[in-house]
Amino acid sequence: MLSSAHEPVIRATAPVVAAHLDEISSEFYDSLLGENPQLWNVFSRSAQAGGEQKRALAGAVAGFALSLIGAGPPMDTMFERVANRHASLGIQPEQYTVVGRYLMRAVGKVLGDAVTPEVAAAWDEVYWLMACKFIGMEARLYATQGVEPTSSFRDYEVSERHEEAFETVSFVLTPVDGAAAPHFRPGQYVTLAVDLPDGGRQLRQYSLSQAPGGQSLRITVRRVRGTDGKPDGLVSGHLIEHLHVGSKLPVSPPFGNLTPQPGQDPLLLISAGVGITPMxxxxxxxxxxxxxxxxxxxxAERSAERHPLRVEMLQHGSRIQGFQQQVWYETGASEGVPNADVRMGRVLTSEIPLPDNAEAYLCGPIPFMRGVRAGLLERGVAADRIRYEVFGSDHWQETD
Structure with a gap:
């Protein structure tokens, strides 16, 4: 809870901070990574180059500040999702001290004299309330997996490689030490530590694309092609080109909260592109x-040849008594189904079968999920019954 002395300060300054989020974010990341180049191993180079990662942290702090003063929506879902992502990266408590120092420096540099000692103290309290919440949640996640953040990765070997669809490959990963693969919940993901040819290391999360219970883990990777001036995906391209049977790499324990709730309520699984993997x-x-x-x-998919895991989904569905499937392709009608514009997120939600009391699970590009979520809300699905996973930076807080 925000202290009573700082609450009026946050109320007065929150609009100013929100209006300068882009400048604060750019200054924060430029100084943090410029002075601590080893952190490039944690932050995505591709997301930094594309710009989408820069707004995530400052946006989260600003959103949390608004929720503390009752001027914004609750952020429990965002905290749960991001804490899982942090745990999958092996984030350590002391790293929050470094981030907080650079973030407050960025706020001071962008807003200048407006950041009085009183204002700085108020926003420092907001940051540390948020940081301590994350630290506590992440500690519980590490304990659940029985690992420490500094030693959570295990070495795995690629035991199988399967071409699933156009520029989409599945990799079966088996622990090198011969021990069993960890148990996971359906819909969770792992982080791969990928060593690149230039000597750098990048961490990337990939959903586990098979049901729990096997002796190995499987991920399905699609090559990310840059659009609108953004670069191609650095890690996805490297994995598809260079990861073969016998290749080894470190992999984190499974994390993530896009997992079905217990009970018998109908489930609505909506995906686009490689978002089909957790589904x-x-x-x-x-x-x-x-x-x-x-x-x-x-x-929803751009074309039939880009549709991964379709046969497998049909095989699973044939074993479920009340199973229905809809497939939409962007480039021309196929098998009598309507078109969908995946890139713009325009989905004909009015045509999606919607059982009573359904719980919806979404995964795909953010514009796609925004469009689907809006349509589901219009059709009466409660916001707390719509769950989603974000590949990359979590900057969709305004829709929680």
Whole structure:
């Protein structure tokens, strides 16, 4: 809870901070990474180059400040999602001290004399309330997995490689030490530590694309092609070109909260592109554990040749009594289904079968998910029954 002395300061200054988020974010990342180049191993080079990562932290702090003074929506869902992501990266408590120092420096540099000692103290309290919440949640996640953040990665070997669709490949990963692969919940992901040819290391999360219970883990990777001047995905291209049977790399324990809630309520699984990967895990799990549960799977793709895991989804669905599937392709109608513009997120939500009391799970490009979520809300689905996973920087807080 924000102290009573600082609450009026935050109320007065929150609009000013919000109006300068882009400048604060750019100054923060430029100074942090410029003076601490080793942190490039934690932050995505591609997301930094594209600009989408820069706004995430400052936006989260500003949003949290608004929620503290009752001027913004609750952020519990965002905290849960980001804490899982941090745990998958092995973030350590002391790193919050470094981030806080550079963030407050950026606020002072951008806003200048407006940042009095009183204002600085108020925003420092906001940051540390948020940081301590994350630290506590992440400590519990590490404890659940039985790992420490400094030693959470294990070495895995690629035991199988399968071409799934155009520029999309599945990799089966087996622990090098011969021990069993960790248990995971359907819809979770792992982080890969990828050593690049230039000597740098990058961390990337990939959803586990099979049901829990096997001796190995499987991820499905699509090559990311840059658009609108953004670069191609650095890690996805490297994995597809250079990761083969016998290749080894460190992998984190599974984390993530896009997991089905217990019960018998119908499930609506909506994905676009490679966002189908957690849905394949969820559907495979349901086929094994709850074949009587009603499930509607909806997938949007640019074309049939780009559609990964489709046969597998149909095989899972054939074992579920109340299964329905809809597929939309962007480039021309196929098999009698309507077109969908995946890139713009225009989805005909009015045509999605919507069972009573359905819980919706979304994964795909952010514009796509925004469009789907808006349509589901219009059709009466409660916001707390719509869950989603974001690939990359989590800058969708305004829709929580």
């Amino acid at each position: 394949a895990s969820i559907l495979g799990h349901l086929a094994e554990s709850q074949p009587e549960r009603q499930v509607v799977a909806v997938h």
